[in-house]
Amino acid sequence: xxxxxxxxxxxxxxxxxxxxxxxxxxxxxxxxxxxxxxxxxxxxxxxxxxxxxxxxxxxxxxxxxxxxxxxxxxxxxxxxxxxxxxxxxxxxxxxxxxxxxxxxxxxxxxxxxxxxxxxxxxxxxxxxxxxxxxxxxxxxxxxxxxxxxxxxxxxxxxxxxxxxxxxxxxxxxxxxxxxxxxxxxxxxxxxxxxxxxxxxxxxxxxxxxxxxxxxxxxxxxxxxxxxxxxxxxxxxxxxxxxxxxxxxxxxxxxxxxxxxxxxxxxxxxxxxxxxxxxxxxxxxxxxxxxxxxxxxxxxxxxxxxxxxxxxxxxxxxxxxxxxxxxxxxxxxxxxxxxxxxxxxxxxxxxxxxxxxxxxxxxxxxxxxxxxxxxxxxxxxxxxxxxxxxxxxxxxxxxxxxxxxxxxxxxxxxxxxxxxxxxxxxxxxxxxxxxxxxxxxxxxxxxxxxxxxxx
Amino acid sequence: xxxxxxxxxxxxxxxxxxxxxxxxxxxxxxxxxxxxxxxxxxxxxxxxxxxxxxxxxxxxxxxxxxxxxxxxxxxxxxxxxxxxxxxxxxxxxxxxxxxx
Ligand SMILES: Cc1cc2nc3c(=O)[nH]c(=O)nc-3n(C[C@H](O)[C@H](O)[C@H](O)COP(=O)(O)OP(=O)(O)OC[C@H]3O[C@@H](n4cnc5c(N)ncnc54)[C@H](O)[C@@H]3O)c2cc1C
Numbered sequence: 254x255x256x257x258x259x260x261x262x263x264x265x266x267x268x269x270x271x272x273x274x275x276x277x278x279x280x281x282x283x284x285x286x287x288x289x290x291x292x293x294x295x296x297x298x299x300x301x302x303x304x305x306x307x308x309x310x311x312x313x314x315x316x317x318x319x320x321x322x323x324x325x326x327x328x329x330x331x332x333x334x335x336x337x338x339x340x341x342x343x344x345x346x347x348x349x350x351x352x353x354x355x356x357x358x359x360x361x362x363x364x365x366x367x368x369x370x371x372x373x374x375x376x377x378x379x380x381x382x383x384x385x386x387x388x389x390x391x392x393x394x395x396x397x398x399x400x401x402x403x404x405x406x407x408x409x410x411x412x413x414x415x416x417x418x419x420x421x422x423x424x425x426x427x428x429x430x431x432x433x434x435x436x437x438x439x440x441x442x443x444x445x446x447x448x449x450x451x452x453x454x455x456x457x458x459x460x461x462x463x464x465x466x467x468x469x470x471x472x473x474x475x476x477x478x479x480x481x482x483x484x485x486x487x488x489x490x491x492x493x494x495x496x497x498x499x500x501x502x503x504x505x506x507x508x509x510x511x512x513x514x515x516x517x518x519x520x521x522x523x524x525x526x527x528x529x530x531x532x533x534x535x536x537x538x539x540x541x542x543x544x545x546x547x548x549x550x551x552x553x554x555x556x557x558x559x560x561x562x563x564x565x566x567x568x569x570x571x572x573x574x575x576x577x578x579x580x581x582x583x584x585x586x587x588x589x590x591x592x593x594x595x596x597x598x599x600x601x602x603x604x605x606x607x608x609x610x611x612x613x614x615x616x617x618x619x620x621x622x623x624x625x626x627x628x629x630x631x632x633x634x635x636x637x638x639x640x641x642x643x644x645x646x647x648x649x650x651x652x653x654x655x656x657x658x659x660x661x662x663x664x665x666x667x668x669x670x671x672x673x674x675x676x677x678x679x680x681x682x683x684x685x686x687x688x689x690x691x692x693x694x695x696x697x698x699x700x701x702x703x704x705x706x707x
Numbered sequence: 708x709x710x711x712x713x714x715x716x717x718x719x720x721x722x723x724x725x726x727x728x729x730x731x732x733x734x735x736x737x738x739x740x741x742x743x744x745x746x747x748x749x750x751x752x753x754x755x756x757x758x759x760x761x762x763x764x765x766x767x768x769x770x771x772x773x774x775x776x777x778x779x780x781x782x783x784x785x786x787x788x789x790x791x792x793x794x795x796x797x798x799x800x801x802x803x804x805x806x807x
Contacts (some may be wrong), residue, residue: 310742344775356797407709450741600744620734626787642783668775668789670780679782682745682761685754692753699751707754 266700291318292614295386301599302585303392309607311357318358334419339460346705353696365675369552392584393546401542403517412520415597418542429536440534449594456631462498463554463634479514545587565589573606630683638680643669648671734800760806767800
C-alpha cells in the first residue's frame with residue numbers, strides 16, 4: 254500500500270490542531286478521550302431541555318454514551334395545558350411517551366436524582382444507583398418554594414393547585430373549575446419575575462375566561478399579580494381581555510390586581526392573603542415563588558454571576574456550562590439568562606449545549622458566536638393567538654475605553670417584538686409550533702397522530 | 708531550511724482548513740436546528756408552518772431577504788430574519804436544501 258505522505262501530514266495536523274484547540278477551550282479532562290473510551294454524559298430530567306439535549310447529542314455524536322435519569326413515565330406539556338383548563342383539550346392531548354428518546358440513548362433510568370458529587374463526578378438516585386459522568390447536564394426545570402407562602406403546606410397543597418408543572422396538577426385544577434358553580438370566583442396568581450413562562454398566567458386568565466364565558470357566564474376571575482404590571486405582551490393581553498371578556502367595563506369577567514403578591518393561603522376559608530387584602534375564592538390557584546431545580550442545589554450550581562448563592566444558575570452562554578463548577582451544564586428554566594423561561598428556549602438552547610459538548614469532546618472549539626431565538630405564542634381561548642419573538646446573539650466580554658470589562662452577553666437583536674394583533678392564523682401557527690416543538694423534543698415520527706385541537 | 712518552512716506552511720494551511728471546515732459545519736447545523744421548534748425536526752413541519760426541508764437554495768435565501776426587508780408579509784418571520792446575516796442565510800439554505 255502506498256504511503257501518502259500528504260494525507261498523513263493532513264491527519265496529524267488535524268490531530269495536533271484538535272489537541273491545541275482542546276486546551277484553548279480549557280476543557281482538559283473531557284477533551285478527546287484517551288484509549289477510545291466513550292465520553293459519558295449524564296442528563297438529569299427529560300423535559301423540553303433534557304430530552305432535546307439527549308436526542309441531539311446522539312444524533313450529532315453517537316460515540317457519546319448518554320444516560321438520561323427521569324422519574325416520570327410520560328412527558329406532559331405545560332404549553333397548551335392552559336387549554337386543558339378551558340376544556341378545549343384534555344390531558345391525553347398534551348401527554349406523550351418517551352419511546353423515541355429511550356430508543357436512541359444508551360441508558361434510560363426511571364428514577365429521581367437525590368445526590369450529586371461534582372468533585373468525584375457521580376450522581377446518585379433514590380433507587381440507590383450511582384452513575385459516573387464526564388459531563389453532567391442538569392435539566393430539572395424549576396423548584397416551587399411553597400414555604401415562601403404562609404400556610405401552603407403539604408395539607409394545603411392537596412386542595413390548592415399551582416398547575417405550573419403540567420400533569421396531575423392540571424387535571425385537578427380542571428376538575429375544580431368544572432365543579433365550580435356559575436357565579437363563582439376563581440382566584441389565580443402571578444409570581445414575581447423572573448418565573449417560568451412570563452405570558453403563561455395572563456394566557457391562563459384568557460383560557461379560563463373563555464370557558465366561563467361559555468359555561469358559567471356569571472363567574473369572575475381575580476388575578477393577583479406579584480408584579481407591578483402585566484409582565485409580558487401587555488398590550489395584546491389587555492386587547493384580548495377587552496375584546497372577549499369585557500375588561501374595563503363594570504361587567505368585566507377579569508379583575509386584574511397588580512402589586513398583589515400572595516403571602517398566605519388558607520384552604521379551609523378558601524382565602525388568599527396579600528399585603529393588602531384577604532381574597533376569597535371558590536377555586537384558588539396559587540403559583541409560589543420559584544428557583545432553579547432541586548438538582549441544581551444538590552450540585553452546588555445555584556450560583557449567580559458573582560459566584561454567590563442565588564435563585565438561578567449562571568452559565569457560559571457558549572456551552573451552558575456552569576460559570577463556577579466545571580463539567581456541569583445547566584439547561585432550560587434553571588439558568589440565569591436574559592431569555593424568557595420558555596419551552597422554545599429550553600429546546601433550542603439544549604441543542605446549543607449539545608452542539609458545544611460535541612465539539613468539546615472532540616477537542617474542538619464550540620461556536621464562538623452562537624445565535625439562539627425565543628418565540629412564545631399565547632392562546633386567547635377564543636380561537637386566536639399572538640406571539641413575542643426575539644433573536645439573541647452572543648457578544649464576547651469587552652474591555653471598554655475606561656478599562657471596565659463588559660461581561661459576555663446574549664444581545665437581543667433589532668427587529669424582535671410582538672404580533673400586531675391576535676389572529677386565527679397565529680393560532681394555527683401556534684398549533685404547528687406545539688406539534689413541531691414536541692416532535693423535536695421527543696423525536697416523534699413524521700406520521701405521529703396528534704390529537705390536540707389548535 | 709526551505710523544507711522546514713514549506714512543512715510549516717503546509718501544517719498551518721491544513722490545520723486552518725480543517726478547523727474552519729468543521730467549525731462552519733457545526734455552526735450551520737446548529738443554526739438550522741434552531742428553526743426546528745417551529746418548522747419541525749429537519750425542517751419537516753407537522754402543521755401549518757411551512758416545511759423547510761428540500762427548499763431550493765436561491766428561493767430560501769430570497770425569502771429570508773424579503774422577510775427581513777418587509778417585502779414578504781409575515782406574522783413572525785421578519786423578527787427572525789432580522790437576527791441573522793446574509794452569510795448565515797446562505798449557510799442555512801445549504802443545510803436545508805441538502806435534506807431529502
Ligand atoms: C401554564 C404554562 C404554559 C406554558 N406555555 C408555554 C408556551 O406556550 N410556550 C413555551 O415556549 N413555553 C411555555 N411554558 C414554559 C415551559 O413549559 C418551560 O419553560 C419548559 O418546560 C422548561 O423546560 P425545562 O427542561 O427547563 O423543564 P421541564 O420541562 O419542567 O423538565 C424538567 C424535568 O426534570 C425532571 N426532574 C426534576 N427533578 C428531577 C430529579 N431530581 N431527578 C430526575 N429528574 C428530575 C422532571 O420530572 C421534568 O421531566 C409554559 C409553562 C406553563 C407553566
